Amino acid sequence: MLEFESLINIPTPVFEIFDDLFVENDIKVFVKRDDLTHEQVSGNKFRKLKYNLIEAKNLGFKKILTFGGAYSNHIAAVAEAGFLFGFETLGIVRGDELNEESSPTLKMAFQKGMRFEFVSREAYRNKEKLSTKFSNEYFVIPEGGSNHLALKGVAELLDEQPHPEYICTAVGTGGTMAGLLNNSDYKGRVLGFAVLKNSDFLIDEVSVFLEKSFPDNAELETKFHFGGYARYNDELLRFIRGFELKHGFYLDQVYTGKMFFGVYQKIKEGHFKKGTRIILLHTGGLQGRLPDL
Numbered sequence: 001m002l003e004f005e006s007l008i009n010i011p012t013p014v015f016e017i018f019d020d021l022f023v024e025n026d027i028k029v030f031v032k033r034d035d036l037t038h039e040q041v042s043g044n045k046f047r048k049l050k051y052n053l054i055e056a057k058n059l060g061f062k063k064i065l066t067f068g069g070a071y072s073n074h075i076a077a078v079a080e081a082g083f084l085f086g087f088e089t090l091g092i093v094r095g096d097e098l099n100e101e102s103s104p105t106l107k108m109a110f111q112k113g114m115r116f117e118f119v120s121r122e123a124y125r126n127k128e129k130l131s132t133k134f135s136n137e138y139f140v141i142p143e144g145g146s147n148h149l150a151l152k153g154v155a156e157l158l159d160e161q162p163h164p165e166y167i168c169t170a171v172g173t174g175g176t177m178a179g180l181l182n183n184s185d186y187k188g189r190v191l192g193f194a195v196l197k198n199s200d201f202l203i204d205e206v207s208v209f210l211e212k213s214f215p216d217n218a219e220l221e222t223k224f225h226f227g228g229y230a231r232y233n234d235e236l237l238r239f240i241r242g243f244e245l246k247h248g249f250y251l252d253q254v255y256t257g258k259m260f261f262g263v264y265q266k267i268k269e270g271h272f273k274k275g276t277r278i279i280l281l282h283t284g285g286l287q288g289r290l291p292d293l
Contacts (some may be wrong), residue, residue, distance in 0.1 A: 002053055011160035012036050017247050021120075021184050025267050026274035030164065033249070034157065035284040040108075041084070043284025044169075044176045045077035047157055048150035049141070052171065053085055055149055056139035061090040065138035066114050066145070067127055070095060070103040071230070074145050078110035078134045089114040090138060092122040103249045105287065107159040134257055147174025150208060154179020155280070158186045163275040168263050170227070171220065171256040176283060178209035181218055191219045193264075196229040212213050224262035230288075236261060240293060249282075251290040256282055 003222045004010070006019045012034045020249065022029050034043040041049065056064060064087045065113035068075035075091050089111060095102075096118045100110040110116070119130065141147070154176050158167070163186055170191035171177050194202055199222045203220045226232050232253040240257040244250055247260040263280060 002057055004050065007084050008037050008041065010037060010046075012157075020204045021264065021267055023225070025270070027267055027272055028277045029225060029263075030277065030279045031249075032157065032167075032279050033163070035127055035249075035282045035286060036189045037284070040080035040287065041077045042286070043282065044154060044179075045073060045284060047153040047179065048145035048175060049077060049081050049086065050153040051149040052139070052141050052145065052147070053087070056087065057085075057155060061087075061139035063090065063138045064141060065131070065134050066141040067092045067094075067124070067130075067143040070098055071105050071288055072103075072143075073288055075109050075112045075114070076287050077145070078141065079112040079114035080152075082114065083112040087139075090100070090117065091115070091116050092119060092124070092127070092130055094258055096120045096167050098240065108287070109176070116260050123158065123165075136168065144173040144289065145194075145231065146173045146178075146198045146209065148172065148209070150175050151179040153181045158183045160177065161279075162211060163188055164279045165189065166191055166272065166278040167281060168193065168259060168278060169281040170259040170283055171199070172196065172201055174205035174209060176281075177202075177218070177220075178206045179212060179214050180281075181206070187217075189219065190215075191221065191263075193224050193262040194199040194222045195218060195225055195258050197225045198224065221262055221266070224258050227256060232257075236245075237290075237293060239264070246287060250286055250289060251282075252285045253293065255285045 016030050037046045066078045098118050102227050165188045168191045171194045177192040207214050239261045241250045
């Protein structure tokens with residue numbers, strides 16, 4: 001068994017945030033600070049990696065392979081996890097023109113011991129073929145870390161506090177949303193906010209992870225992507241700055257900022273009944289935050 005307790009801060013705290021908007025709508029809003037699990041292996045990244053790391057160790061693997069882009073939170077988290085728990089790590093990175101100095105993420109991952117294979121975007125699309133090349137030697141974790149082992153880790157976070165009527169999360173690959181829905185004891189609703197455009201396909205992705213139809217207690221909101229993955233505008237940045245000034249903790253413009261913005265808009269639209277308790281899941285990702293936000 002890997003010794004997570006001494007290196008990872010779990011359970012993570014939940015605390016209420018206050019705003020006139022919440023009072024006007026008789027809503028209670030809480031934040032689950034999963035960004036505090038670890039500085040680099042934070043939020044949903046640790047939750048997704050936990051049982052993958054345990055499985056790798058149990059199967060006798062000493063090396064981990066995964067996939068991502070130059071600014072991937074997942075690449076950063078796997079590199080740090082390998083460093084913490086004694087695995088060699090290899091990242092298959094999209095873009096054969098890149099090197100380990102091409103982004104702060106890659107530079108940090110390299111410093112933590114990760115080595116890279118930089119491949120063309122065409123080759124990157126065939127991840128199964130790339131995985132086969134290394135699968136005898138490496139335990140393979142998919143891009144973004146989302147698989148059936150990840151769902152188990154994410155589901156656990158709901159048991160660290162009383163269950164709300166709603167839990168809200170940013171959605172990139174669908175793994176975190178599926179993990180929350182995978183907790184059979186949770187009877188509330190899961191509201192996901194897609195961070196990429198043309199994201200209706202995520203309903204099918206969540207269903208595939210769960211191996212069943214998209215659940216009745218799930219909602220996917222697709223209109224707060226701000227132009228697409230990692231895209232943003234002045235309206236989003238103003239919201240993030242104002243939120244941080246008022247509440248004293250950081251959001252990022254790729255994931256959490258879009259979700260928090262979306263929740264505020266849904267409250268204004270009257271989406272939530274009076275008396276509803278909502279938990280906003282802070283999934284970390286702050287290593288990708290704009291430095292001058």
